[in-house]
Amino acid sequence: GENVEQHPSTLSVQEGDSAVIKCTYSDSASNYFPWYKQELGKGPQLIIDIRSNVGEKKDQRIAVTLNKTAKHFSLHITETQPEDSAVYFCAESGGYQKVTFGIGTKLQVIP
Amino acid sequence: DTGVSQDPRHKITKRGQNVTFRCDPISEHNRLYWYRQTLGQGPEFLTYFQNEAQLEKSRLLSDRFSAERPKGSFSTLEIQRTEQGDSAMYLCASNRETSGISGEQFFGPGTRLTVL
Numbered sequence: 744g745e746n747v748e749q750h751p752s753t754l755s756v757q758e759g760d761s762a763v764i765k766c767t768y769s770d771s772a773s774n775y776f777p778w779y780k781q782e783l784g785k786g787p788q789l790i791i792d793i794r795s796n797v798g799e800k801k802d803q804r805i806a807v808t809l810n811k812t813a814k815h816f817s818l819h820i821t822e823t824q825p826e827d828s829a830v831y832f833c834a835e836s837g838g839y840q841k842v843t844f845g846i847g848t849k850l851q852v853i854p
Numbered sequence: 855d856t857g858v859s860q861d862p863r864h865k866i867t868k869r870g871q872n873v874t875f876r877c878d879p880i881s882e883h884n885r886l887y888w889y890r891q892t893l894g895q896g897p898e899f900l901t902y903f904q905n906e907a908q909l910e911k912s913r914l915l916s917d918r919f920s921a922e923r924p925k926g927s928f929s930t931l932e933i934q935r936t937e938q939g940d941s942a943m944y945l946c947a948s949n950r951e952t953s954g955i956s957g958e959q960f961f962g963p964g965t966r967l968t969v970l
Contacts, residue, residue: 749896777958786858786945786961787897832896840910841887842959844896 749833749845757853762820764848766833773835776816781830823852858962866968874932875965879948886929889945936969
């Protein structure tokens, strides 16, 4: 079945440094890879996504990379700010149905 | 506010009681999803609807759980004879299916259930 492994589970960085979160997946049919940010007491919110026909995507300080051969994808946040502190989830989907989430990475940006 | 809404936001109940949660999706969205999230974990898929049809159910959805979307708009999730293991955040999400292309699911704030 579908499985998404995510690491690290916790990550502390100094403000202004970069943060990298890595995920692997097992389902070859996966073609959509969203990243969600969840703040305390709130539902997850999409921050960026990538489809299987693209290797990299960037949106301001956030970038994602995808290696379909190795079934790896990563989130890169540059110039981190205290408001980036949250739990980040990688996820995968094989279509327009359910999304399978990783376990989450708790990111702390230290001012 | 035109986002996904859920009611109630918090529910405390005693073991053995029945509870029902409601989700109102974004109005033009025809797909609606239910997830469960326990502390320190990612959301886990429970079930989803396209319009009023329930198209997939997870193995996590035991026979004590039932979900409906009678008119293809709002949805309800009922848990009968609650157990302490049902304590979790129940998240609802919605999106619009277009030509089989995967897209963003918009999540509500969740209903936090505590079973005593």
